[in-house]
Amino acid sequence: MEEKDRNQEFYDRLEAKGVSRRDFLKYCTALTASMGLTLSCTGQVVKAVEKAAASPRPPVIWLHFGECTGCSEAFLRTPDVGAIILETISVEYHETIMAASGHQAEKSLHDAVEKYKGKFVCVVEGSIATKYNGGYGKVADRSFLEIAKSIIPNAAATIALGTCAAYGGLPAAAPNPGGYKGVKDAIGVATINLPGCPPNPLNLLATIVKYLNKEKIELDELGRPLFAYAETVHDRCPRLKHFENDEYVEEFGSKEAELGYCLYKMGCRGPETYNNCPTAKFNDGTSFPIQAGHPCIGCSEPGFWDTMTPFYEEA
Numbered sequence: 001m002e003e004k005d006r007n008q009e010f011y012d013r014l015e016a017k018g019v020s021r022r023d024f025l026k027y028c029t030a031l032t033a034s035m036g037l038t039l040s041c042t043g044q045v046v047k048a049v050e051k052a053a054a055s056p057r058p059p060v061i062w063l064h065f066g067e068c069t070g071c072s073e074a075f076l077r078t079p080d081v082g083a084i085i086l087e088t089i090s091v092e093y094h095e096t097i098m099a100a101s102g103h104q105a106e107k108s109l110h111d112a113v114e115k116y117k118g119k120f121v122c123v124v125e126g127s128i129a130t131k132y133n134g135g136y137g138k139v140a141d142r143s144f145l146e147i148a149k150s151i152i153p154n155a156a157a158t159i160a161l162g163t164c165a166a167y168g169g170l171p172a173a174a175p176n177p178g179g180y181k182g183v184k185d186a187i188g189v190a191t192i193n194l195p196g197c198p199p200n201p202l203n204l205l206a207t208i209v210k211y212l213n214k215e216k217i218e219l220d221e222l223g224r225p226l227f228a229y230a231e232t233v234h235d236r237c238p239r240l241k242h243f244e245n246d247e248y249v250e251e252f253g254s255k256e257a258e259l260g261y262c263l264y265k266m267g268c269r270g271p272e273t274y275n276n277c278p279t280a281k282f283n284d285g286t287s288f289p290i291q292a293g294h295p296c297i298g299c300s301e302p303g304f305w306d307t308m309t310p311f312y313e314e315a
């Protein structure tokens with residue numbers, strides 16, 4: 001099929017899901033910002049997403065362990081970004097959105113792993129109980145630990161979505177009786193970590209697009225893609241003007257920089273938190289915690305919750 005026709009087919013599929021071409025371009029603009037690129041690169045990003053959508057959709061097995069499902073909710077509640085994500089991957093198993101339950105669900109998981117051994121992408125939400133032989137977290141009488149060990153090593157790549165899967169997150173908060181850990185620490189496999197509680201769906205989309213286009217995803221020493229996590233929240237904060245300098249105003253114009261005063265004295269952890277929230281934003285680019293008037297609580301850092309509490313106190 002010609003490239004033009006393939007792209008048209010992709011746009012038709014999105015249209016059928018209620019995402020117009022105009023909406024798609026809007027998300028590509030947001031995606032460009034979330035990748036830390038200047039807006040003049042939007043055309044390249046559009047092409048990258050089109051190219052990714054034209055490649056065979058990789059089978060994805062999506063596992064849930066100890067967590068609140070906020071990570072899935074974050075992308076399912078951003079329906080257009082969710083639709084684009086679901087147009088580029090083929091979700092073979094996902095407990096929150098699948099119709100099957102009970103034995104039928106167990107069978108579909110088993111069948112998907114057998115069928116796509118070595119080829120599927122595993123997306124993991126939530127952390128894994130490691131103490132007492134994994135006894136503190138089970139599905140269908142199998143521990144998270146056992147499930148993780150039997151499935152994840154068969155994946156072509158593993159994305160740890162959210163702070164829980166990346167570093168342990170809330171289930172690992174003290175005293176952590178179950179010995180909850182992130183995926184890498186629990187079973188020793190390499191993961192691409194997309195922390196955040198919840199993580200930004202645009203960062204998941206950007207990771208999938210890069211993966212499908214066989215672009216190298218540069219990671220920092222904590223397994224986070226540099227395109228999204230190289231700078232701190234503070235580096236791009238719209239309230240930065242009131243903190244130290246006027247560079248932000250020059251770069252982004254004065255409107256956002258007049259948002260209000262710095263929240264550092266209210267306990268803002270923006271200076272020690274690596275994430276692209278100020279440029280990617282949440283809820284279809286509406287806002288992010290600091291823009292909405294709340295200090296950053298460092299939700300994407302390893303050690304969150306323990307190292308970031310008590311909130312509302314200067315670090």
Ligand code: FSX
Pocket residue numbers: 066067068069070071072125126127161162163164165169170196197198199
């Ligand atoms: Fe954790 Fe995600 Fe926070 Fe919740 O699955 S990162 S508790 S938003 O849901 O894992």
Ligand code: SF4
Pocket residue numbers: 233234235237238239240241243261262263264268269270271290296
């Ligand atoms: Fe930095 Fe937080 Fe102040 Fe923004 S509100 S300038 S992130 S300390």
Ligand code: F3S
Pocket residue numbers: 196197233273275277288289290295296297298299300
């Ligand atoms: Fe989390 Fe701070 Fe962003 S609380 S969502 S890392 S602004």
